[in-house]
Amino acid sequence: MKPVFLSSPATKLFGGIFCALAIGCFVVGQPTPPAAEQSKNTFHGGIQAKNATTVPEKHKDGKHVQLDNAPPPKDPELEAYGIFRDEAPTALITHPVATALPLQLHTHDRIAFVGNTLFDRAQLFGHFEANLQSAHPDKNLLIRNLAWSADEVDLQPRPNNFATVAQHLTREKADVIFAAFGYNESFSGLEEIDTFKTRLAQALLELKSKAYNGSTAPQIVLVSPIANENTARVPAADLNNERLAAYTEAMAEVAARLQVGFANVFDATLVAMADDETDLTINGAHLNTEGYQIFADALFAATFGASAPTPDDELRTTIVDKNTQYFRRYRPLNTYYYTGDRNKSYGYLDFLPAMRNLEIMTANRDERIWAIAQGQRFGDTPIDDSNVPELDAVAESRGANEWLSPADEMAAFRIDPRFEVNLFASEEEFPEIACPITMRWDARGRLWVSCSVTYPHVYPGEKPRDKIVILEDTDNDGKADKSTVWADDIHIPLSYEFYKDGIIVSEEPHLSYIYDSDGDGKADSREYLYTGFGCEDSHHALHDFVWTPDGDLLFRESIFHNSQVETPYGPIRAKNSAWFKYSPQNQSLITFGSYPNTNPWGVTYSDWGHHVASHPVFASAFHATNPPYPEQHPRASGIPAYSGVCGHEFVDFPMWPEDLREGFLKVRYKPTNRVEIHRWVEHDDHFAEEYVSDLIFSENLSFIPVDIKYGPRGAMYICDWYNPIKGHAQYSLRDPRRDRKSGRIWRVVPKGAQLQDPPAIADASLEQLLDNLKRREYRYRYWTKRELRDTHAATDVAAALDTWVTNLDPAGERFRHHQVEAMWVYRSIGVSRPALLRELLNSENRHARAAATRQLRYTLGATGMPTMPNLAHNGLTLDEALLL
Incomplete structure (x- = not known):
């Protein structure tokens, strides 16, 4: 078969070294043997390969079976809830007004926050909004947060056809705008301050000349960056404060010239951060809850010339709830299916009824906020959402695959005769492992499984309820006999890795650290390490978490996504798939290897530390630094690939057949479902994988292997997202046939093998x-x-x-x-x-x-x-x- 070149033979010495020095990784494409070549594959005791591009009719995937279920006619009232860049209105030009501080607010003013992560993260805490509502209890202020991580005054990447900030301001009829900028722009350096002044002035002139509320120009308060602080891991103050002070001064100058209000929060936060005993940030640059309280009070004082009131916690928590509902309306998951190119099939019913309901729920919380601000107390009484209608039914336009019990699914396996397969765990004994995605073994030999019944979307009235479940085989009989739910409120955990007292996990748009702070064996704390990762397709979000051999956390995202993430070292941006590397030592984040890559899952490391990752559909040899954003490397030519890979594991346990060792196993979920055996071949200037045979081939297409890992004694474990619906884009996100109850973990051992005792790790010297x-x-x-x-x-x-x-x-x-x-x-x-x-x-x-x-x-x-x-x-x- 044709080899897969990891580096082009034409690569020059300097180029090869540069790529290695930049990121030090390897990439492998996924070869599909042509039918003529497949017939020549050696059997090696395994299952001879079926042609990867043809499937027997009796095993035809249900998604290829069209049903005669016509979608309902479109409702013009529902269509009004779609906000699309190519058709949403933008406010008309009007005469600008001067904004004088102290700011004067009016009854029913509609206030919008725009800008970068300073306001984006503020919605998680609600302090400044609580100050505004407490200080103006009779004005019934309506507040909407339109901020986006790493936004700059004139650089605001968005999903395909996603409406602009100006269009959203028009939709929200903004009377008052708070705009936080300057932080990300400051990384251009002191030498670019004059350029920044020009950029800022142009943005403010545009902002202040539009009648977003339909009649008058808005009042505008420009908000400076906060100061940065030095923390144990990040010397952010030393790195950034000189520049931030200079950019704050430049912003004050532009605001004065354009008669825009200016709130300097840099000076107040700089003073607060002088106390070395208390960290006000999570990484030197982004505030924690104590820091946001100080920021809120400083912003209130700068805006209104008075001390902020002391709001009660019921008001603040209700504001956070309101922000959550609005965030899901403004920035929903799966925007590629809402505003993007895949909104034609299901976008109407998957999104517009939900947008209507989220607007109603947000308005219900506005009413509660105003009532609390005026002195009413509700305690534990839930907000009345009885005015929220049921979501319209969706059409089932394609067929589904057959659902089988675990025993019947096992009977559908065709297994390499050298191996035995048994069911380690399933929904029958452990219903909590429904919809398993990722497996990791801890130092005590326990299998942790991330499970997502929330996938593919969070709809109105729902809360993320995904789990991390710990499975144990306490008697070493090859079957789990104990289950512990470690966490049950995670948001679509596509992947994770262990870190300190918990896990670092994907919670689009966040990279989260979830941990057990009191040692009781259950997660109780969450910190969003970084935010702003793409959400355009919820099964393409951050995944493939793996620790590099030298201690960095590697992960990636797939096509359609736009990620822009603020860090203490500057903004990170990527488009249409990229790799990321997070270093816990200094909390740095970099991105690399960006090229148009679809459906890439599966990554591990070879014995000598070569990063081996699947790049299905379009293979790539580009493990290199990114070109200037938003450019990407082109797709590689001459490197064949196939889709459906979800993971692979090198074979290196001694009880496994000798001819498999130093090769690897790979799980695939489409176009057919199998666990494959591959050789790993080293050539002079590249590595190649050679398909050998199948270890498992399933005749039941509801078998969806999504992860594969060695266990501590040398058995191989396969994570089975068992589901009759196989496809994200092929079905409605709300298709009721999406299975949310099944989940299986399979165990594979060589026949007659004596499994070994693992070395001590937990509590070892x-x-x-x-x-x-x-x-x-x-x-x-x-x-x-x-x-x-x-x-x-x-x-x-x-x-x-x-x-x-x-x-x-x-x-x-x-x-x-x-x-x-x-x-x-x-x-x-x-x-x-x-x-x-x-x-x-x-x-x-x-x-x-x-x-x-x-x-x-x-x-x-x-x-x-x-x-x-x-x-x-x-x-x-x-x-x-x-x-x-």
């Missing part, structure tokens, strides 16, 4: 943990390094690791690999050992040299380390450089 790094099994090393990072002080790990490295046997077969593992651990705890890096750069083992070269991106410029021009003299041949 540092010496035991470091010795685990000598194991050939990747997963043992992976779990061990996570334990080292999360449960031991960096100074203790460094001291023990120094001794461990010194005592390694240079004559050992895996000596260089042990050194590479040590190099990765050092980097993961923020410790530099240049002597070890130099030794590996000049070692006789080309894999070790390549791994060391990938580390140079963290050390270039350091004393005694090589520079870019002399990398080729560190023992790297052209072919080896291409293998970086």
Whole structure:
């Protein structure tokens, strides 16, 4: 079969090294053997491959069966709830008005917040809105938050055909606008302040010259950035405050010239942050709840020339509830199916009735807010949403696949005769594992499963109720016998990884840290690490979470998405799929490898740290820094690919058949459903995968394998999103046949294999943990390094690791690999050992040299380390450089 080139043979030495230094990863396409070649595949005791492009008629996917169910006629009243860029009105031009502070508000004023993450995150806390309502209890102020993470005055990426800020201001009939800008623009540097003044002036002139309320121009209050603070992990004040002060001064100058109100919150927050005892931010740049209270009071004082009132908590929590309902109306999930190119089939009934209902629910909460501001108290009495109509029924336009019980599904498997498959867990014993997506094993040998019955969408009146479930096999009989729900309020957790006392998890549009703060075995706290990731397609959002060998968290998103994320180091933007890398040590976030990529799922690392990721439909060799936003790398040519991959795992446990070892298993969910066996072949300048056979082939297309992982004793586990509805775009998001009760975990072992006892990880000594790094099994090393990072002080790990490295046997077969593992651990705890890096750069083992070269991106410029021009003299041949 044709090999999959990971780096083009024409790549020059410098280009190959540059890509490796930039991100240090590998990518693999997914080859589809032509039918003629498939017939030549060696059987190797497995199941001979079916042609990947043809499916027997009796196994035809239900989504290809059209039903004669016509959708209902469109209702003009419902159509009015659609807000689309190509047709929504924009306010007419009018005479601008000067905004003088202190600001004067009027009864029934409609207030809008626009701008960046400062206001975007504010809706999670509600402090400033509570100040406004408490100070003006008889005015019945209506407040809407239109802010968006990382927005700049003239750079505001949105989903396809999503209405502009101006169109939304027109829709909301804004009388007063608070506009927060300057933070993201400041990363252009002091030398661009004059350019920023011009950009800001143009934006303000446009904003103040429109009659959004239908009659008069708005009052405008321009809000400065807050100050940044130094935290234990991020020296944000040192990095940013000089620039932020200069940009604040520039904003004041432009506001005065254009007769726009200006609220300087930089100075007040700078003073508040002088107290080193209390952090007011989560990362030096974004406020926590205490910080938002200080910001709210400072903004109120700057706007109204008076001290803020003290609102009660019932008012604030009701405001947060109102903001939640409005956010789901303004920025719903799956916008590609609402405003974008896929709104033709189901967009009308999937979204417009929901938009109507969310507007009603938001208005109901406005009424409650006004009543509380005027002194009424409601306690635990729920808001009356009895005026919210039922959602209109959707048409079932396609067929569905057959639902089978776990036993009958098992009977539909065609299994490689060398293996045994058993049901580890299902909805029959554990109904809480319905709709499982991602599996992870913890250091105690327990299987954690993320489950989403919320997917694909949150509709009016619903709350996210997705779970993390811990499954245990306490008697080692190969079947789960204990289940614990660790969390039950997560929002579509497509992927996650363990971190400290909890998990870092995808909760579009957020990257969240959910954790157990009191040690009772249940999650009780949540922190949104970053926000602004794309939500255009809820099954393309952040996924494939994996820790790199050297301790960064890698993840990606797929096509259709627009992500723009503020960080203490500047805004991060990506369009139509990208990779992200988050470093917990300093809370940095970068993006790379952006190209138009559809449906990519599945990522792992090879023995020597090569990042191996599926790129189905359109394969890519672009693991490189991004071109200037919004440009992307083009799709690669000459690299075949196929779709439906959801995960893969290298085979490295000794009880598995020898001919499979160092190859990998792959789960696929379309066009047919199978667990595949592949070889992993190293060539001079690329790697290739070669399809061998199927380990499992299912004749029941409701079998949807979405994850695959080794367990601690060497059995392989397959996560089965069992569902008769297979497709996101092919069916209505509200199709009642979407299964929300089924979920299965399958266990695979070689026949006659003696499963091994895993090494100690949880509660193990540092010496035991470091010795685990000598194991050939990747997963043992992976779990061990996570334990080292999360449960031991960096100074203790460094001291023990120094001794461990010194005592390694240079004559050992895996000596260089042990050194590479040590190099990765050092980097993961923020410790530099240049002597070890130099030794590996000049070692006789080309894999070790390549791994060391990938580390140079963290050390270039350091004393005694090589520079870019002399990398080729560190023992790297052209072919080896291409293998970086």
